[in-house]
Amino acid sequence: MAAFLTVDDVSQEFPLDNGGRYVALKDIDLEVDQGEFIALIGHSGCGKSTLLNLMAGLAQASSGGILMEGRQVTEPGPDRMVVFQNYSLLPWQTARQNVALAVNRVMGGASASERKAKVDGSLAMVGLTQAADKLPAELSGGMKQRVAIARALSIQPRLLLLDEPFGALDALTRGNLQQQLMQICQEAGVTTVMVTHDVDEALLLADRVVMMTNGPEAGIGQILRVPFPRPRQRLEVMEHPAYYGLRAELIGFLQQQRRLRQRRTDRATIAAAGSTSEAESAGVAAAARAGRPVSGVGPAARLVRLGYLPGLDIAPLALALGQDLFDRNSLQLVPVSFASWERLDAALVAGDLQAAITPATTPLALNLGLGGCQPWAAITPMTVSRNGNALCLGRPLLEAGVRDRLSLARWLERSEQPLRLAVPQRFGIAELLIRHWLIGAGIDPERQVRFEALSPMVMHGALRTERVQGFVAGRYRVAEAVEDRQGYVLATDLDIWSGHPEKVLTCSEAWAEANPDALEALGAGLMQAGARCDDGGRRDELAALLSQPQWLGRRAAIALRNQFDAGTGEQPRTLLHFNRYHSDRAHVPNPAEGAWILTQFSRWGRCPFPTNRLELLGQVYRPDLCDRALARAGYAALRPDRHPFLLADGIAFDQDNPLDYLRSLPDATQPSLASVTLPPSVVPMPTLQ
Numbered sequence: 001m002a003a004f005l006t007v008d009d010v011s012q013e014f015p016l017d018n019g020g021r022y023v024a025l026k027d028i029d030l031e032v033d034q035g036e037f038i039a040l041i042g043h044s045g046c047g048k049s050t051l052l053n054l055m056a057g058l059a060q061a062s063s064g065g066i067l068m069e070g071r072q073v074t075e076p077g078p079d080r081m082v083v084f085q086n087y088s089l090l091p092w093q094t095a096r097q098n099v100a101l102a103v104n105r106v107m108g109g110a111s112a113s114e115r116k117a118k119v120d121g122s123l124a125m126v127g128l129t130q131a132a133d134k135l136p137a138e139l140s141g142g143m144k145q146r147v148a149i150a151r152a153l154s155i156q157p158r159l160l161l162l163d164e165p166f167g168a169l170d171a172l173t174r175g176n177l178q179q180q181l182m183q184i185c186q187e188a189g190v191t192t193v194m195v196t197h198d199v200d201e202a203l204l205l206a207d208r209v210v211m212m213t214n215g216p217e218a219g220i221g222q223i224l225r226v227p228f229p230r231p232r233q234r235l236e237v238m239e240h241p242a243y244y245g246l247r248a249e250l251i252g253f254l255q256q257q258r259r260l261r262q263r264r265t266d267r268a269t270i271a272a273a274g275s276t277s278e279a280e281s282a283g284v285a286a287a288a289r290a291g292r293p294v295s296g297v298g299p300a301a302r303l304v305r306l307g308y309l310p311g312l313d314i315a316p317l318a319l320a321l322g323q324d325l326f327d328r329n330s331l332q333l334v335p336v337s338f339a340s341w342e343r344l345d346a347a348l349v350a351g352d353l354q355a356a357i358t359p360a361t362t363p364l365a366l367n368l369g370l371g372g373c374q375p376w377a378a379i380t381p382m383t384v385s386r387n388g389n390a391l392c393l394g395r396p397l398l399e400a401g402v403r404d405r406l407s408l409a410r411w412l413e414r415s416e417q418p419l420r421l422a423v424p425q426r427f428g429i430a431e432l433l434i435r436h437w438l439i440g441a442g443i444d445p446e447r448q449v450r451f452e453a454l455s456p457m458v459m460h461g462a463l464r465t466e467r468v469q470g471f472v473a474g475r476y477r478v479a480e481a482v483e484d485r486q487g488y489v490l491a492t493d494l495d496i497w498s499g500h501p502e503k504v505l506t507c508s509e510a511w512a513e514a515n516p517d518a519l520e521a522l523g524a525g526l527m528q529a530g531a532r533c534d535d536g537g538r539r540d541e542l543a544a545l546l547s548q549p550q551w552l553g554r555r556a557a558i559a560l561r562n563q564f565d566a567g568t569g570e571q572p573r574t575l576l577h578f579n580r581y582h583s584d585r586a587h588v589p590n591p592a593e594g595a596w597i598l599t600q601f602s603r604w605g606r607c608p609f610p611t612n613r614l615e616l617l618g619q620v621y622r623p624d625l626c627d628r629a630l631a632r633a634g635y636a637a638l639r640p641d642r643h644p645f646l647l648a649d650g651i652a653f654d655q656d657n658p659l660d661y662l663r664s665l666p667d668a669t670q671p672s673l674a675s676v677t678l679p680p681s682v683v684p685m686p687t688l689q
Contacts, residue, residue, distance in 0.1 A: 002070060003031035004191055005055070005159065009639065010064035012050055024050045026217040027639035028064070030210060037185060037192045039202035041250065042212030042221075043257055048195040051212075052161050055193060056082045068159060078106040081152035085164040087144040089136045095143075096132040099123060099151045106155040122154035123147075125184060142173035149181065153188060160185065162194035166201070175234065178204060182232060199250040203228075204237055211253045214261045217624060220642065221614055222253060223656045256615030263619065263681060304518055305334045307344045307356035309424075310552055311456060311474045312559050313385040313503040314357060315542060316581055318551045320529035330521035337550065340455045341425040342372065349373045354511055355522065357384050359428040360501035361597055363620045367679060368607050370427070375679040377509040380589045381625035382523050384503040384530070386580040387494060389430050390478045391437075392487040393470035394463050398568065405441040405491065412448045422454040422462055422471035429502060430472045430493075432600040437496045439667055440649045446604075463487055475579060476552055476559035481567075483558055488567035494575060497647045499584070501593050509681035512625065523629025530581035531635075536562075589626055590640040591617035592655035599658050603667070608674035609659065616676055 007030040013021045025047040032038055040048045053059045054066055057076040066073040068080070081102075089098045099119045107115055123132050126146040136144055145165055152160060165181075166174040182205055185192050196202050202209045206226050213221040224246060228237050237243060308314045317335060320326055326333050336353060338344040345362065347353045356362075362378070369375035393402065402408045412419060423431040435445040443449070454462055459471040460480050470487070471477070481487035493500060505523065512519050532538055539560050546556035563572035580586050594617045602609035610616050627637040644652040653661050662671045 004034035004036070004069060005032040005193075006030075006067040007051070007055070008064050008067065010051075010054060010061045010066065012047070012054065012059070013062040023217045024215055025061075026219055028220060029642055030220065032191060032193065034191055035189050037205055037207050038194070039206035039209045040193065040195045040212060041197065041199065041202050041209055041254075042218070043214060043254065043261070044197075045215045045218075046212040046257075047215050047218040048212055049163055052082070052163050052193065052195055055159070056080050056161050058082070078155050079158040080161060081155065081157040081159075082161045082163065083145075083148045083152050083165045085167050087136070087148045089144060089147055091136050094133050094135055095123065095128055095139065095147045095150075096120075098136075098147055099154050102151045103154050118154055122150040125153065126150045126180060140173070141169050142177055145169065145177060146180070149177075149184070153184060153190070156188070157190065160190045160192045162192065164195050164197065167197065174201075179234065181205065182230075186230060199247055199254075202226075202250065203243065203246055204232065204234060209250060211250070213618070214257050214264070221257070221618075224249060225657075252612060253614060256612050256618070259615055259678075260618045266681065302331050302518055303334065304331045304354045304515075304522060305336050305352065306522070307336050307338055307347055307353040307358075309338055309341065309344065309357075309456065312388060312476045312546075312552070312579055313474060314551065315533045315546060315579075316384060316526045316529035317357060318545055318548075319532055319542065320525040322545045323529070323532075325528045326525035327521040331518040333522065333525075335550075339457060340453075341428065342453070346373070348378075348506065348508075349376050354515075355505060355507040355519075357503050358506040359425055359430070360504050360593070361425075361427065361429045361432065363504065363506050364594055364597055364601070364616070365427075366506075367616060367620060368601070368610075368676065369679075370601070370606055375677070377619070377679040377681040378506050379509045379512055379620055379622050379625075380504040380506055381512065381519060381622045382505045382526065382587045382629060383501045383589055384505055384526060384581070384587075386499055386502050386586050387492075387577060388474050388502050388579040389433070389472055390475065390492040391434060391470060391472050391490045392463070392478045392481050393490050394466065394468075394487055395485065395567075397469060398488050402490070403568065405438065405443070408438075408490065409441045409443050412443060418448050418450045419470065420450050420452065420468045422452050422459050422468040422473075424453070424456050424473060426451065426453045427601070427604065427606055429500070429597070432597065432604075433493055433496045433500065434472050435604065436600070437491060437648050460484070460486065474559075476556065479558040479561075479565075480555060482565055483555075485567070489564075492564075492575065492578065494578060495648060497645075498577075499580070501590070504589065509619070512622075513681070516625075516628075519625065520628050520632050523626065524633035527582065527587055527629060527633040527635060530586065533579075533581040534583050585638045585641070587626055587630065588638040588640050589621040589623055591621040592640060592642065592645070592653075594621055595655045595658050596653050599653075599662050602671050603662060603665065607676075608672040609662070610676040611673050612675050612678075613658070616678060619678060619681075 007028050010025060010028040012025040013023050016022055028051065042048055054061050057073045057080065096119055099122055103115050103118050123129055126149055128143060128146055131139060131143060166177055178201060203226055209224040209226060210220055211222045213219050227242055228240055308317060341359065344356055348356050363380045366376045366378040400411055402411050431451055438445050452468060456473045456477050459473050459477055462468045463471060463481055464486050478489060533542060543557040543560045546552045547554050562574060564575045565572040595613060598609060598613055601607050623640055630637055644654040646652055651664055659671060662668060
């Protein structure tokens with residue numbers, strides 16, 4: 001069934017005096033059911049009132065649109081009424097006359113007695129019959145607000161919009177009006193959207209609380225469902241066992257947003273000063289906070305050493321360099337090849353690299369200190385590739401009848417030893433996906449599988465010598481093993497999570513802010529190359545390029561065939577988007593995907609689940625930087641998808657309820673929780689332990 005009110009991809013911009021544009025709201029998606037009470041909460045400047053005005057038809061969105069009962073909202077109408085914080089009463093009109101203004105305008109065809117009855121009934125509904133003939137100057141603040149509510153409800157609107165209606169009232173008056181509002185909205189069945197700064201008010205009144213991120217470019221950070229039954233009484237709500245947990249989550253969100261805003265201020269200071277190093281960045285930010293002048297900072301560096309591991313995921317890098325897609329006026333790119341992710345991470349943290357193409361888990365792992373170093377402020381401004389991995393097992397297992405995960409589970413039940421499986425990186429995205437897939441068949445990854453981190457370049461040899469019985473790697477390494485009849489494919493990551501982030505661009509937060517033009521040019525070149533990599537007509541061209549020794553070598557073409565051979569003797573098949581570089585919003589760094597990664601870190605004991613996850617994700621995932629690179633490359637901006645997504649187990653992952661997801665998993669235990677201290681973006685880089 002269609003939603004009563006739909007906010008569809010809404011963005012709102014305002015012109016600035018200097019000719020620029022201020023983006024107040026960006027990519028807002030929200031559906032409101034009929035009769036639902038929604039509270040909008042967030043810090044000042046996050047666009048709450050702007051969104052309310054768009055719903056009212058008082059302004060038009062710069063892009064996107066708002067639908068109410070299937071019709072686009074283009075102007076104000078009597079089906080939507082707004083109650084403002086400042087009452088908006090005509091001072092020379094009595095309470096009765098102020099209400100009558102709305103009734104007479106909307107119900108002009110009714111008789112005078114019918115209109116009078118409607119006015120009197122509305123005033124009685126808010127308890128103001130005795131004050132009906134008083135002027136606003138003779139009314140208290142609470143009474144004035146009740147007149148405004150009576151006026152709004154007198155014409156029986158379908159949607160009631162409240163812009164902090166109780167913000168200026170004393171606590172006692174506010175509490176009484178909140179209770180009256182709940183009763184009125186429930187009895188009238190009116191759909192309500194209210195802006196508030198008060199977390200207790202939001203929990204008392206709302207069915208869902210929509211938490212807005214900081215402006216500019218404010219969006220929806222989280223949506224909290226309020227489970228309290230109706231009708232509600234304040235004391236009963238406060239005594240509900242979930243109340244203080246929900247309250248802490250709301251307050252925690254606001255605190256995280258405040259810290260992110262301070263971090264943004266520090267980043268802007270660094271960018272304006274143009275500092276070139278982590279140490280300089282530290283001094284710039286410290287001087288700015290202390291009120292000291294900033295000087296002596298040099299121009300942004302153009303030299304960018306970019307780390308990578310050879311594999312099909314670096315096809316955009318190879319193509320961009322081969323076809324000169326990087327802007328030479330903005331950066332001088334030096335690709336640096338590594339044999340293992342561990343060495344690449346160490347070089348990135350030590351400052352030997354400015355950026356790297358890494359597994360999707362790396363930016364979060366570096367911030368959490370899970371990569372063998374102190375917590376390090378990494379960010380990801382774009383996703384480089386999606387999908388592309390497969391589980392390759394040695395042929396002795398095929399001969400033993402292992403053809404799917406259920407037969408693998410039966411084989412493991414008979415085996416006295418765990419399955420020896422190589423992965424490129426411990427608890428990287430490849431291992432997390434395989435663990436998720438295995439446990440769906442009743443296989444215990446902790447007890448029945450022994451994971452070993454190996455360089456992808458030696459996995460084929462390790463399978464041939466039976467050091468391992470299988471490995472998880474990209475299509476090129478798997479194709480080598482199948483071509484040489486050493487292995488066969490049991491599953492691809494399309495069977496586990498189609499469209500998952502595989503490789504991302506990773507750099508330090510401070511370097512990104514000090515070198516915005518170089519980062520933007522780097523991203524734009526990779527994006528343009530990614531679009532060409534997705535073009536099937538360029539397959540031969542790409543194979544010739546990747547066959548060069550600095551990339552994959554002479555056998556690169558086996559990973560670019562149209563048909564995917566699993567090595568099982570069955571007919572090769574076509575796998576659409578097995579490696580995806582550009583299509584279907586491939587580049588967007590999506591914090592929802594990061595939230596899933598955090599659940600898996602917690603699931604397998606890598607770290608407690610961060611109670612301040614939104615702060616961490618807001619720091620690491622930078623769709624704003626992605627949009628700048630997209631614009632430079634000539635592509636439209638992308639927005640992260642907020643819809644829940646499914647993996648192989650069929651359990652929907654909702655980024656707003658990650659703990660509920662963890663508790664729903666078949667191996668669920670009570671997750672451990674902890675607040676994460678995020679690494680500062682402006683400190684000298686730590687050394688490895």
